Amino acid sequence: MSRLSHHAAVVTGAGAGIGRAIALRLAGEGARVVVNDLDAASADETVAMIAAAGGTALAAQGDVSVEADVDRAFATCEQAWGGCSLLVNNAGVVQQVRLAEMAPDDWDRMIAVHLRGCFLGCRRAIGPMLAAGSGAIVNIASQLGQIGGIELSHYSAAKAGIIGLTKSLAREVSAAGVRVNAVAPGPINTELVLALSDDWRKAKAAELPLGHFGAPEDVAATAAFLASDDAKIYVGQTLGPNSGDVML
Numbered sequence: 576m577s578r579l580s581h582h583a584a585v586v587t588g589a590g591a592g593i594g595r596a597i598a599l600r601l602a603g604e605g606a607r608v609v610v611n612d613l614d615a616a617s618a619d620e621t622v623a624m625i626a627a628a629g630g631t632a633l634a635a636q637g638d639v640s641v642e643a644d645v646d647r648a649f650a651t652c653e654q655a656w657g658g659c660s661l662l663v664n665n666a667g668v669v670q671q672v673r674l675a676e677m678a679p680d681d682w683d684r685m686i687a688v689h690l691r692g693c694f695l696g697c698r699r700a701i702g703p704m705l706a707a708g709s710g711a712i713v714n715i716a717s718q719l720g721q722i723g724g725i726e727l728s729h730y731s732a733a734k735a736g737i738i739g740l741t742k743s744l745a746r747e748v749s750a751a752g753v754r755v756n757a758v759a760p761g762p763i764n765t766e767l768v769l770a771l772s773d774d775w776r777k778a779k780a781a782e783l784p785l786g787h788f789g790a791p792e793d794v795a796a797t798a799a800f801l802a803s804d805d806a807k808i809y810v811g812q813t814l815g816p817n818s819g820d821v822m823l
């Protein structure tokens with residue numbers, strides 16, 4: 576497949592789970608990929624997986640909430656391939672705590688990783704994309720940004736913020752050739768969700784019209800679509816690979 580062979584991409588949080596699946600899928604469709612992750616060994620492992628599959632990737636360790644680290648990921652892409660035409664803001668963390676017990680530091684860290692991280696990535700990507708007159712940004716939000724979640728007010732607020740950021744930036748830049756969209760996954764089988772109790776996962780799966788969780792590859796397929804010219808009239812949208820949990 577070569578649907579994405581024109582792209583040089585940065586994917587954040589691509590050392591595990593959904594981000595890794597996205598990096599593998601983009602590379603499988605011909606994109607050259609910078610694999611960012613907080614954890615250097617995980618990023619290296621994704622790069623090795625891409626190379627083993629015949630793709631092209633480079634690692635860039637860094638924290639998406641730190642401007643210099645974000646800059647390093649883009650500089651890696653630009654130095655290797657002359658620019659960055661595709662950004663997937665995926666890095667994220669989850670913490671369950673009721674708002675009454677939530678420390679201000681818990682709130683600040685959640686907003687920093689998700690919303691500031693997404694802002695910093697978009698801000699760094701957008702200038703060169705506008706200069707080139709083309710580019711695509713895919714922001715990984717969550718259905719909890721649409722419906723909220725108990726013990727997840729900081730996470731849900733950050734994800735709702737990402738959806739708002741996506742729509743606003745899309746309005747600013749789409750006429751100049753840059754498309755910005757979001758993905759709001761439902762429950763997806765990653766380490767994070769597999770770590771929850773069997774009882775919780777059984778009860779949640781029973782609520783889903785499809786009856787089961789999605790896989791990271793299902794989200795990756797959605798991100799690859801939004802990155803591709805197949806999605807050329809998708810602007811400011813939030814697509815929902817969510818097993819039918821949320822229907823908008």
Ligand SMILES: NC(=O)c1ccc[n+]([C@@H]2O[C@H](COP(=O)([O-])OP(=O)(O)OC[C@H]3O[C@@H](n4cnc5c(N)ncnc54)[C@H](O)[C@@H]3O)[C@@H](O)[C@H]2O)c1
Nearest residue numbers: 588590591592593613638639665666667717760762763765
């Ligand atoms: N798994 C789900 O059910 C689900 C549902 C909806 C949305 N999401 C979102 O999808 C994204 C990926 O989630 P996942 O389930 O694959 O999680 P995961 O924990 O499996 O992977 C997240 C990756 O991001 C990295 N990371 C964390 N903080 C970082 C930072 N500050 N800078 C750079 N990298 C960082 C981690 O090291 C890890 O490799 C997140 O934004 C998450 O909120 C997940």
